[in-house]
Amino acid sequence: MTAYIILIALCIFTDFICRIKSGQLARKTLLALCCLSIAVLTGFRYEVGADYEHYLEVYDYINSPYIERDYEEIGYRLLNKAVDAVGWGARAIFIISGILLGIALYIFVSQVVAQYSWGFFMFLFVCGGTFFSSLNLMRQYMALSCCLVAYVLWKRHHSIWAVLLLALGVSFHRSILIVLLLFPLRFFLRRSRNMTILIMYIVSFTVLIFGMDSIISTIARIVPSWSGYANVDTNESRNTIALLKAIVPNMLLFYGLSKSRTLLPNSELAADTNNERYSQRSFMLTGTITFAAMSICFAGVMILTRLTEFFAPLYYVYLCRLIQDENREMKPLLNYAIYLYYLVLTIVTIFVMNSNDVMPYQMAWKVW
Known part of the structure; x- marks a missing residue:
């Protein structure tokens, strides 16, 4: 320790x-x-x-x-x-x-x-x-x-x-190919941000409710080393902590979406992708939404949460920007809240539960 x-x-x-x-x-x-x-x-x-x-x-x-x-x-x-x-x-x-x-x-x-x-x-x-x-x-x-x-x-x-x-x-590891989803997702976000986000979350909650055995079977065909997971009970490891790990990132995402200067509004998202500033910020937004949506549908399922982690770095970039662009009154409160949450998460999941x-x-x- x-x-x-x-x-x-x-x-x-x-x-x-x-x-x-x-x-x-x-x-x-x-x-x-x-x-x-x-x-x-x-x-x-x-x-x-x-x-x-x-x-x-x-x-x-x-x-x-x-x-x-x-x-x-x-x-x-x-x-x-x-x-x-x-x-x-x-x-x-x-x-x-x-x-x-x-x-x-x-x-x-x-x-x-x-x-x-x-x-x-x-x-x-x-x-x-x-x-x-x-x-x-x-x-x-x-x-x-x-x-x-x-x-x-x-x-x-x-x-x-x-x-x-x-x-x-x-x-x-073949599963890294999933990051290529960022390109089509960014394309659709540029066309209609709200509709694309809505569809992503509809799919996410549908998978959460109805299960993901077929998803695991499909992935196992692409990544043979995962074939042993095809018959695993995907609901066995769902628990309160797993759901909390999904809820908090989504709360922070939607808080940022409500602040046009933190994440891209539609006008900036549709800007010329050759502009390096807009291109980077649009990828940050796409990766963050993907991370948040996947964290819901794959909550507690170790087999698939590892796919979510490919998008975690972009989510962390988003949190850095969220703090950086927050107003003077809210910045300390939001900063300490995020610090406290992740420290408690580490203590509980690593030091206590030995995840x-x-x-x-x-x-x-x-x-x-």
Whole structure:
């Protein structure tokens, strides 16, 4: 628990420094320190995460001369084979995943988030549950790391490199392809924001009420490693905490939608997408709505909430903007309310309930 408390405290301290009139060097140093801490905790963990032992087994399976293994995506298999070829061992896979996540976070935050909110974003990434999920879903977060950097490259008009990096992410975990939904959704939001949002929530509540077994079966055809989930009872893990984790993000989303200067009104949403400012803000809006809607229909269903997490970084960008653009009277109240909610969420779900089996934290002293 101590390692996590230190990380959370570091994020809060970084937020404090970023909000005051500190220099860019201080902000970048603290942001880099937060990302480095996440990389170290990710790469050097020992028996942390529900799938920790599974990844060790997968490494042995992939490199066994007696087993034909094509269960995982080709990029992940090749990485495991390359690591084994140089004699590093399974530990290197965890270290590489930590390095990827740390670098991707630094690039994404420094290029997409306003400096004022760097620390706040890192706090949300940790206490919003995303970091703790990454300790369990290693392949998925390797794919997400590639996707975050690809987004920055795309935003800077390096489309070819962005596509190549996204393809690398797909080679780690096919489910990252779901982020491509952002493009058609943004198109429809540009045409009719209110109608598109209404349809998204109708679909979301329909899935919540009538179940999602068919969705899981469809995904299992695309991602073979999920075939074992096809017959799982999807209602088993629905509970009050799961629904609360869905309700609060939606409350914050609609609060922002009521403030035209925080999220895009229709006039700005329909603006020329070549304008970098509007393009980024429209993607933030699209990702946030997708995250919020998915958090309702997939509430408590571990199999599918991992898909929701691909959109979490854009939701955290939205929260940073929500605080940044709030008026002077409401800003402290909203800021402290969000802080309190996510701190309580972390205490309850991680420190008490041990979600994702990340407690206690242990560090591996053997590197390879």
